[in-house]
Amino acid sequence: xxxxxxxxxxxxxxxxxxxxxxxxxxxxxELINEAIQGFLQAAQQEKPDTEPPAESHEGTTAPAExxxxxxxxxxxxxxxxxKVEVQAKEGKLVLNFEIRR
Amino acid sequence: xxxxxxxxQDLLAQERLRQFAGIQGASLKIVLPLRxxxxxxxxxAGIANGDAPVKEARIQFHGGGRISVEINPKLFLVPNxxxxxxxxxxxxxxxxxxxxxxxxxxxxxxxxxxxxxNFLKRPxxxxxxxxTLISLxxxxxxxxxxxxxxxxxxxxxxxxxxxxxxxxxLQCEVP
Numbered sequence: 001x002x003x004x005x006x007x008x009x010x011x012x013x014x015x016x017x018x019x020x021x022x023x024x025x026x027x028x029x030e031l032i033n034e035a036i037q038g039f040l041q042a043a044q045q046e047k048p049d050t051e052p053p054a055e056s057h058e059g060t061t062a063p064a065e066x067x068x069x070x071x072x073x074x075x076x077x078x079x080x081x082x083k084v085e086v087q088a089k090e091g092k093l094v095l096n097f098e099i100r101r
Numbered sequence: 102x103x104x105x106x107x108x109x110q111d112l113l114a115q116e117r118l119r120q121f122a123g124i125q126g127a128s129l130k131i132v133l134p135l136r137x138x139x140x141x142x143x144x145x146a147g148i149a150n151g152d153a154p155v156k157e158a159r160i161q162f163h164g165g166g167r168i169s170v171e172i173n174p175k176l177f178l179v180p181n182x183x184x185x186x187x188x189x190x191x192x193x194x195x196x197x198x199x200x201x202x203x204x205x206x207x208x209x210x211x212x213x214x215x216x217x218x219n220f221l222k223r224p225x226x227x228x229x230x231x232x233t234l235i236s237l238x239x240x241x242x243x244x245x246x247x248x249x250x251x252x253x254x255x256x257x258x259x260x261x262x263x264x265x266x267x268x269x270x271l272q273c274e275v276p
């Protein structure tokens with residue numbers, strides 16, 4: 001089964017051509033602030049003078065806490081994103097998106 | 102160092118622990134096409150790695166949720182089985198979360214045979230087989246994968262199809 005998962009990831013979900021994910025996610029400002037803090041902390045922990053982190057396919061950096069399953073390169077994932085819109089409402093941002101393979 | 106995806110994965114894991122309180126009102130629609138070739142590869146891999154009571158099984162999608170399954174059982178003197186099935190058009194996952202796949206009369210007495218085999222080799226937890234129905238209890242199946250906490254967010258499953266491909270339409274909501 002692991003081989004099958006590796007095949008799915010290696011061919012960038014080509015087995016699921018026609019896959020569609022559409023959604024709307026209201027993000028509370030607390031969550032957005034938490035995300036910003038996470039990105040900043042991650043950036044500050046970066047040590048450019050030390051050995052660079054392991055590179056996965058197409059030059060994307062493998063996350064330290066990534067699961068055992070291989071990941072689809074970020075550049076490939078972004079190609080599947082067909083629409084992203086943000087609406088600002090009181091205390092939250094609503095993220096509307098469309099992903100297609 | 103974590104990259105962009107690492108930070109997002111952490112946030113998602115935290116939100117899951119907080120029962121997605123930070124994204125209340127979120128909704129998601131997923132259309133997942135399942136192709137015969139892919140499903141048959143997955144079935145073969147599952148049989149090779151597990152202790153399924155079958156030597157081989159192949160599936161065919163005919164369109165409109167009609168599915169044929171050919172099974173070559175391991176059991177002595179049990180002949181090859183051909184099942185004609187119909188997937189449910191719509192399953193309300195907020196009711197009981199059971200996907201009921203009909204065993205069509207074209208299958209003949211195979212349903213009865215399957216029911217009998219049930220006594221010889223119990224199907225995995227979450228799967229029930231009667232003479233006319235294969236029931237998949239999604240909460241139990243997800244629980245077995247340590248994903249039981251996601252059950253309250255599953256709203257509806259719709260199945261459509263065309264020859265060679267079955268489409269699963271899944272609706273999720275964070276109330």
